[in-house]
Amino acid sequence: MSNKAATLSDVARATGVHLSTVSRVMNPETRGMVSAEVAKRILAEARRLGYRANRAASTLATRKSNIIGVVLPDITNPVFPPILTGIEEGLRKHGYQAIVANVGADEEEQRFVINLLLGQQVDGLILATARRDDPVVKMCVEQRVPLVTVNRREESGIASCVISDDGHGMHLAVRHLLELGHRNIAHIAGLDSLSTGHFRRRGFLAAIEASGLEAGAARVFEASGHTRECGKAALLELLRQAPGTTAVVTGNDLVAIGCYDALAQLGLRCPQDVSIVGHNDVPFMDMVRPPLTTVRIRHHGMGVEAARLILQTIEARDAPVLDIRLKPELVARGSSAPPRAGA
Amino acid sequence: MSNKAATLSDVARATGVHLSTVSRVMNPETRGMVSAEVAKRILAEARRLGYRANRAASTLATRKSNIIGVVLPDITNPVFPPILTGIEEGLRKHGYQAIVANVGADEEEQRFVINLLLGQQVDGLILATARRDDPVVKMCVEQRVPLVTVNRREESGIASCVISDDGHGMHLAVRHLLELGHRNIAHIAGLDSLSTGHFRRRGFLAAIEASGLEAGAARVFEASGHTRECGKAALLELLRQAPGTTAVVTGNDLVAIGCYDALAQLGLRCPQDVSIVGHNDVPFMDMVRPPLTTVRIRHHGMGVEAARLILQTIEARDAPVLDIRLKPELVARGSSAPPRAGA
DNA sequence: CTGAAAGCGCTTACAG
């Protein structure tokens, strides 16, 4: 049909009005400025010509793109898809779209990607890549780009964030194990450079302390990464140093699965010999053997909140920095049980 | 610092040249038109001012956004993240970005989302939502939008596609089971409205036929959806109607996991009583119990190819429609074994 | 209620 997309002036010519009148009609907010009769004719003609506003032009004219840049460290990590879905839903409801970029931990690449996004005139940024001490976050704040971090918190508190209440999550995990009768509980922590690793570790220690157990009974090991392999290595080392351990709380589910591997290698059974509790409840954790007891964080809810927060931040540039923490819940499955008598 | 972003004319004023000269220097392709000395001064000034091209303006001027719209049915389905990653990598290498939209099966919503994307002036579209008979694909082709479908094929062949060679995949699965000694093999098929479900079903039948087994020995059931629950229901029904079945090939991994549930409910063991083979090899299939034998499709490779193809299609609008099929491989794990003697 | 005009920040033929 139409080889070139119809523009405002095409519709105007076809209707016999000025293009500014067409513009007013095409925007619901200003449609009231035009008489109903003229509006109707314009709308009919616009439909007939298949008119579709050119967003590049309106972005240029208004300095507002209605696009939010979302930067993720790794969309194949199952933590992120539901966060992204939540973000998209929250955004779409308000007429915004997300433009997503995946980027690893390399700081230069992150700057590059953020520059692309800013060049694209995004109205704001949602970063899931933030580290506790993150120069990229600081750069964005300096450039006064509306910003929120999701699932991660930048420690200087210069940017709003939406995270899971990791302290509470660890409290739930530890309480669960205490109630089962465990007294030798260890933690395999995630990277301390990320807020998740850091807060979960602190939450673990706080929960142990609150329980009245002597702190020495609670060992913390740091996995060298958030992978199955790192989890396996960490538990092997942990059990070498602390063979009396009857329960392990990990910083994330993948590490917990790695713990299964370590136990299998040692000929130990879960949960009979060692209970394992994960964190996140990513998909399929109910299908592994044994089904993993884990702390379920509100991935989708974090995304929705992050969308809400960024739009709010855009509305009111001087809005206060907010820390939103969503409460996780414990999902008790087969990987946790009372310690063996005598253990 | 700079409250407003620097523009070409800011850099021009600071350097004492005309903004068109600055424009030429900022674009590597035209930089050669400007004397090295002037270029150097301009570049220095641009850096000092933090100049960043406004892509809305250049999109408007060139009618080229260097953005590709990617439409996914569900990013939380683990098939899609690696496809998306592949797309992004393939695109970024050529200076393009992806703008991703998640949208369910509803046709009106799909049209809405595609309209948003086209309004955004995307240069092309990659659709992972395509059905075998898909009016939305047809609409895009009519509007002459450069288009490729990924993981799915529209049957009228009007759009290029990048898919897994499903016929070959089923051949591998069936051959594996035949070699183990199975003679009563059934298929739980995916939706026939999707090319994956359709081609896998046909591939299964072709493989059985090629094997010389009488076709009656090969039953096909259609799961009512690609979920664990549907897989469970399908296998329960299948075993009721064909209790002699010793091996089942499913249309996807989630359905295979549902089969595990059905077997557990019936008190049957996998693989001792019934072997199960999945399709896709999504993450964690090596961690379920038993680890799932499955056909691994090249998710990431499909994404990379889709990116390459869409760019090629944009380059040469009259390029021929291509069908690219990537070869999958069989990953034999614990869910398949010889049938019991006498079975 | 509607039109005329300036402007958003680029690109790119056209001159010189």
Place this chain on the structure above:
DNA sequence: CTGAAAGCGCTTACAG
């Protein structure tokens, strides 16, 4: 090699 100018398709104060 560089400049001046038109134009991309919108929005929006300003008139009337």
